[in-house]
Amino acid sequence: MVKVFVTWSSMIKVGRYFDKNYKELVKEVIDSLELGNKHIDYLIISSVLSARALNQLDISTMIAQYLGLNNVKTSRIETGESSGLAAIEYAYYLIKSNLAKNVLVVGIDKLTEYPTQVTNEHYNLILDYELETLRRVSPPNYAALVMKEYMRRYRVSREDLTIWPIKMHENAVQNPYAQLRFKVSKDKVLNSIVVSEPIRLLDTFPIGDGAAAVLLSSECSTECIEILSVEASTSLQFYLRDDILELPASKAALSKVISRSGLSSSELKNSLIELHDSYSIYGMLLLEELGITDKGSSWREVSNLDNINLSGGLKARGHPLGATGVYQLCEVHKLMTEGLGGNVFDGKYALIHSMSGPDYNARLCLIRRGE
Amino acid sequence: MKSISIHWRNKDIYYGIVVTECLKCGRKSVFKWSRCPYCGSRELRVLKSKGLGVVRDYTISYYRGTEDLESYPRIIALVELDEGVKLIGELVDVDVNEVKEGMRVEAVLRRVGSDDPNGIIYYALKFIPTLRG
Numbered sequence: 108m109v110k111v112f113v114t115w116s117s118m119i120k121v122g123r124y125f126d127k128n129y130k131e132l133v134k135e136v137i138d139s140l141e142l143g144n145k146h147i148d149y150l151i152i153s154s155v156l157s158a159r160a161l162n163q164l165d166i167s168t169m170i171a172q173y174l175g176l177n178n179v180k181t182s183r184i185e186t187g188e189s190s191g192l193a194a195i196e197y198a199y200y201l202i203k204s205n206l207a208k209n210v211l212v213v214g215i216d217k218l219t220e221y222p223t224q225v226t227n228e229h230y231n232l233i234l235d236y237e238l239e240t241l242r243r244v245s246p247p248n249y250a251a252l253v254m255k256e257y258m259r260r261y262r263v264s265r266e267d268l269t270i271w272p273i274k275m276h277e278n279a280v281q282n283p284y285a286q287l288r289f290k291v292s293k294d295k296v297l298n299s300i301v302v303s304e305p306i307r308l309l310d311t312f313p314i315g316d317g318a319a320a321v322l323l324s325s326e327c328s329t330e331c332i333e334i335l336s337v338e339a340s341t342s343l344q345f346y347l348r349d350d351i352l353e354l355p356a357s358k359a360a361l362s363k364v365i366s367r368s369g370l371s372s373s374e375l376k377n378s379l380i381e382l383h384d385s386y387s388i389y390g391m392l393l394l395e396e397l398g399i400t401d402k403g404s405s406w407r408e409v410s411n412l413d414n415i416n417l418s419g420g421l422k423a424r425g426h427p428l429g430a431t432g433v434y435q436l437c438e439v440h441k442l443m444t445e446g447l448g449g450n451v452f453d454g455k456y457a458l459i460h461s462m463s464g465p466d467y468n469a470r471l472c473l474i475r476r477g478e
Numbered sequence: 479m480k481s482i483s484i485h486w487r488n489k490d491i492y493y494g495i496v497v498t499e500c501l502k503c504g505r506k507s508v509f510k511w512s513r514c515p516y517c518g519s520r521e522l523r524v525l526k527s528k529g530l531g532v533v534r535d536y537t538i539s540y541y542r543g544t545e546d547l548e549s550y551p552r553i554i555a556l557v558e559l560d561e562g563v564k565l566i567g568e569l570v571d572v573d574v575n576e577v578k579e580g581m582r583v584e585a586v587l588r589r590v591g592s593d594d595p596n597g598i599i600y601y602a603l604k605f606i607p608t609l610r611g
Contacts, residue, residue, distance in 0.1 A: 242603070243543075248537050256535070303537045347508070347515050
């Protein structure tokens, strides 16, 4: 049975790169890759906004040409906010099915090329254009309705839910690649501007550019970090759901991962976990949906969870759309090998979660340290 | 940029509200689907909604895109139609301090732009506090 290993990872600090174009950011990420006698069979690019913000179709070919990679198979993957993990999913299956030995996955997006209002308009397109975007419904509106319902059902105050951004910012201080490396207080969260009531600016991800890359290979060299399974699912439209506090795609992807890997609930709880917290309420709901905490009580436990979003999450590391899933794998790889900003994870398993919009699609990637 | 053909083709859902009823499981869902979103059946009937309903929840949105300059902030509401389905839409003609859950609303068409010089005026479906009861 072919195995898939993460053999190299690299990323730049998420931020504003007004002086560099997307090709230069990719080159900066790739520069430290030493292939030796390996040959890259596939180059997979994850980019959400390339056609809109970069005016570029077929971005994977443009990147291959810029990097001097001739005669390489390449394509771009796009599944909204989960694109990065989707690119990893396809790379994983290429190796697993013996069609490739080495696949380079690059996530790249530049969100700062236009004023925020324009970038917001691009981001709105992750929803159904004809049924949601044109009616001026935006992703934060759904997160706001979810947060209101959570507060109402579990009798939780807005103040109680400030714990997520506080913890994420605390974690990001340690992560040299995070966009927002500063702590925030409860008051600062509560007094930040309203995005979609009750969601405030410090409940959401910052806008930034990012590039990250991983090399997946069928053979490992020194430290073997194996991808055990990558699973995905889709779910019902938000307005058709009976219970908006459920994240059906994430839940379905988890049950597939568990049935494939046999991961026990205690192994899951002790895993290094990276969650897609585009809005802080999703971070807390995901803890509950994945069974890490009980329903309605995740917010009480956030401050004690030391294996969750050590990167700072989307909230504080940042969320350069197509690059985000690749960042998550880079961070997990570094934490399980050389360390990330002084942090090291010496446990056996890591789980990466990514989704688009209000869980319209979700992906999970389970990683195991080799024996 | 808006497309004339998209608007023309989608006039049923842009300028009205349709509801898909599943003849197999009996569940209703707003908009048109090729299969029932709940059970997957293709035995469907499409009904026209009267456009009357109740605000079940809402959020006041300060999130700004390039098309949010005229109407800001926006009230985005989860409306339960009298036909028993939920739908997301914008609520207008009501002060942000006066919107509340349980409010009766009705669907109306509002101008959202034009693409001069072609002379096409685009409308979108929004909700207002009901005048029809």
